[in-house]
Amino acid sequence: MRVGIFGGGQLGMMLGEAAKKLGIACRCFDSSSDAPAKKVCELIVGSYDDEEAVRDFAEGMNVITYEFENVPTKAIEAVMKDHKVHPPLKALQTAQDRLHEKTLFQKLSIPTPLFADISSKEDLENAVKKIGLPCVLKTRRMGYDGKGQIVLKSNDEIEKAWGAMNNQALILEQFIPFDRELSILAVRTEGGTVSFYPLIENIHRNGILHKSTAPALNTKGPLTDQAQQAAMKIMSELLYVGVLTIEFFEKDGILIANEMAPRVHNSGHWSIEGAVTSQFENHLRAVTGMELGSIEITQPSVMFNIIGSVPDLSSIENNPHIFIHLYGKESRAGRKLGHVTMVSPSEELIARMERILE
Numbered sequence: 032m033r034v035g036i037f038g039g040g041q042l043g044m045m046l047g048e049a050a051k052k053l054g055i056a057c058r059c060f061d062s063s064s065d066a067p068a069k070k071v072c073e074l075i076v077g078s079y080d081d082e083e084a085v086r087d088f089a090e091g092m093n094v095i096t097y098e099f100e101n102v103p104t105k106a107i108e109a110v111m112k113d114h115k116v117h118p119p120l121k122a123l124q125t126a127q128d129r130l131h132e133k134t135l136f137q138k139l140s141i142p143t144p145l146f147a148d149i150s151s152k153e154d155l156e157n158a159v160k161k162i163g164l165p166c167v168l169k170t171r172r173m174g175y176d177g178k179g180q181i182v183l184k185s186n187d188e189i190e191k192a193w194g195a196m197n198n199q200a201l202i203l204e205q206f207i208p209f210d211r212e213l214s215i216l217a218v219r220t221e222g223g224t225v226s227f228y229p230l231i232e233n234i235h236r237n238g239i240l241h242k243s244t245a246p247a248l249n250t251k252g253p254l255t256d257q258a259q260q261a262a263m264k265i266m267s268e269l270l271y272v273g274v275l276t277i278e279f280f281e282k283d284g285i286l287i288a289n290e291m292a293p294r295v296h297n298s299g300h301w302s303i304e305g306a307v308t309s310q311f312e313n314h315l316r317a318v319t320g321m322e323l324g325s326i327e328i329t330q331p332s333v334m335f336n337i338i339g340s341v342p343d344l345s346s347i348e349n350n351p352h353i354f355i356h357l358y359g360k361e362s363r364a365g366r367k368l369g370h371v372t373m374v375s376p377s378e379e380l381i382a383r384m385e386r387i388l389e
């Protein structure tokens with residue numbers, strides 16, 4: 032079995048690692064010859080605009096998938112004629128644009144923050160009046176790790192935010208003073224079998240995921256039901272195949288959908304060590320038509336991202352509860368360079384990790 036993956040970042044790398052275990056050969060497509068996935072996958076370097084390069088990459092693959100949201104849809108269309116692509120193009124198109132994403136949530140009666148399409152300064156002024164302050168102005172497309180967002184706290188800030196962002200398509204969203212952030216990872220096969228990982232609690236710093244706790248505490252019952260129903264509706268609507276992630280704000284017992292990712296997700300990295308079958312393995316199983324593996328949690332886990340630069344990890348290196356994953360990327364402010372998963376960690380160990388990362 033051969034799987035082609037658009038994108039060769041750390042998600043591609045971890046898909047490649049899981050593929051080895053399943054006897055699947057992976058080939059990644061990336062614009063950089065330094066892509067982390069090259070350690071475990073065949074890497075094709077090319078431009079997504081180069082239709083011939085994209086087609087050559089897909090040649091001989093049984094199925095094509097992707098590991099990042101901003102794959103140009105033209106590249107997917109170029110390979111769709113001759114190849115199966117999972118998850119479906121529609122899921123990618125929806126997730127690429129926050130307006131489409133929130134419109135889908137609304138259509139499926141999944142709670143989501145109030146939002147408005149912004150095309151002019153007048154739109155923005157009217158939307159701020161309607162939605163209220165504080166609110167968040169975001170680019171509709173290409174945003175990630177908190178980039179392309181400005182929180183508006185007062186009317187005086189409208190002018191400046193508009194000046195900084197008006198060269199792009201925008202959306203204004205209600206700011207949710209959430210109690211917690213939670214995510215769910217669901218996986219669906221071609222035949223419609225669905226499995227759900229447990230809800231995960233996520234803590235972001237400067238818009239970037241810092242820490243994930245799996246399973247999130249006190250989520251059995253209504254919270255899990257809401258998350259699973261939302262995932263189920265989206266996957267049925269899109270005839271989804273593969274792993275789908277939905278990020279929620281929890282506010283007063285209600286889950287409010289913030290965004291979805293049609294791919295494996297940073298908040299699921301703990302599943303490599305903390306679940307019987309990791310998100311990476313289950314994504315590959317789904318897209319290649321294999322049966323899903325058990326999503327049972329083996330041990331509660333806490334995952335920390337390593338961002339910007341890699342700290343001295345020698346004091347935790349030989350701890351049997353700790354698994355260090357480094358992606359081999361160059362240091363850069365705000366860049367995800369690796370992650371550490373702690374299984375069944377003590378409070379003391381979690382606190383120690385927080386100190387190391389400071």
Ligand SMILES: Nc1ncnc2c1ncn2[C@@H]1O[C@H](COP(=O)(O)OP(=O)(O)O)[C@@H](O)[C@H]1O
Nearest residue numbers: 144167174175176177178204205206207235238
């Ligand atoms: N409407 C909102 N209300 C409150 N916090 C928000 C809102 N939108 C974004 N945030 C905060 O910013 C983080 C990143 O925003 P998100 O919409 O998930 O974009 P990204 O694509 O960068 O992950 C969220 O996880 C949350 O902490």
Ligand SMILES: [Mg+2]
Nearest residue numbers: 176278289290
């Ligand atoms: Mg997000």
